[in-house]
Amino acid sequence: MNIALILGMLLVYTAAQCLLIRKACSPKKSYLAEKILCSLLFVAVAAVSARVGSRPEAFVHLAPAFGCCVVGDVLLAIYNRRRRLPWFVAGGVCFLAGHGLFVWGLCRLQPVSWPVPVAAVAGALGVLALSRLPGMRFGRLLPMAAIYASFVSAFLGKGFQLALGLGQPWCFLVLAGAALFWVSDLLILFLYFYRTSHPAVHAANLATYYYGMFLLGLSLGF
Numbered sequence: 001m002n003i004a005l006i007l008g009m010l011l012v013y014t015a016a017q018c019l020l021i022r023k024a025c026s027p028k029k030s031y032l033a034e035k036i037l038c039s040l041l042f043v044a045v046a047a048v049s050a051r052v053g054s055r056p057e058a059f060v061h062l063a064p065a066f067g068c069c070v071v072g073d074v075l076l077a078i079y080n081r082r083r084r085l086p087w088f089v090a091g092g093v094c095f096l097a098g099h100g101l102f103v104w105g106l107c108r109l110q111p112v113s114w115p116v117p118v119a120a121v122a123g124a125l126g127v128l129a130l131s132r133l134p135g136m137r138f139g140r141l142l143p144m145a146a147i148y149a150s151f152v153s154a155f156l157g158k159g160f161q162l163a164l165g166l167g168q169p170w171c172f173l174v175l176a177g178a179a180l181f182w183v184s185d186l187l188i189l190f191l192y193f194y195r196t197s198h199p200a201v202h203a204a205n206l207a208t209y210y211y212g213m214f215l216l217g218l219s220l221g222f
Contacts, residue, residue: 001052001221009045013214016041021206024080025199035077039070042213049221055170058220061105068098069213088192089141092148095185099151102216103158106174110165115157123153127189135195145189156182173219180212 016038023031043066050059075091103116127149131138138145159178162171187205191197 001049001218005048005052006218006221009048009218010214013038013041013045013210017207017210020210021203024206025203030081032074032077032081035073036070038210039073042066042210042217043070044217045214046217046220049218053221055220055222058105058109061108062102062216062220065098065101065105066213066217068094068101072098089144092144096148096151099148099155102155102178103151106158106162110162112158113161113165115161115164116154117157119157119160120150120154123149123151123156126153130189136189136193137195138193141193145193149185152182152185168222170219170222173215173222177212177215177219180208180215184209184212 016034020031020034020038023034046059046062046066050056072091072094075087075094079087079091103112124146127138127142127146130136131142131145156175156178159171159175163175165171184205187201187208191201191205
């Protein structure tokens with residue numbers, strides 16, 4: 001894949017990221033338009049990468065997952081503005097579906113193996129352990145959080161399986177993207193369920209998520 005193209009996409013993507021994080025950390029927290037822009041940009045990165053790469057079929061396999069993440073982004077942006085629980089739950093369900101579809105799409109390229117179920121179980125148990133921390137308040141959403149963690153951890157496990165089993169450059173991009181996605185969702189626990197949170201947590205959550213998606217999209221170009 002052309003280095004100039006990668007740098008160009010990264011420059012535009014970073015500019016949009018800076019705008020989003022600036023608005024997200026402002027007192028008004030009104031950033032729906034900026035979030036939609038960044039979400040459409042990672043879809044564009046994936047589409048362009050697949051077009052110039054050697055695996056255009058991979059975009060078809062992963063497009064439903066990218067779509068779920070776009071919808072989830074919009075719903076969580078609305079939640080941050082309105083603070084109504086149904087918006088948060090709907091956004092979480094969309095992201096859960098996105099994680100599942102990422103695993104499903106990648107399993108069409110390589111059959112599932114042991115890292116996926118092991119990571120899924122570890123993710124669910126990790127949330128149950130975090131729920132015992134002083135200041136962590138899951139309430140009735142704890143079962144959903146555990147299920148969600150199992151899905152995003154399964155995605156990370158699939159990235160590890162690809163890197164371990166195939167060892168191609170695009171596999172390591174998937175692993176890096178899934179790892180950033182996992183870190184982003186870990187930060188979400190402290191952003192939405194912890195007693196207090198610093199604005200830096202929100203900035204880190206957005207940065208790790210969107211750059212994770214950038215790497216996932218970029219992986220289609222190799």
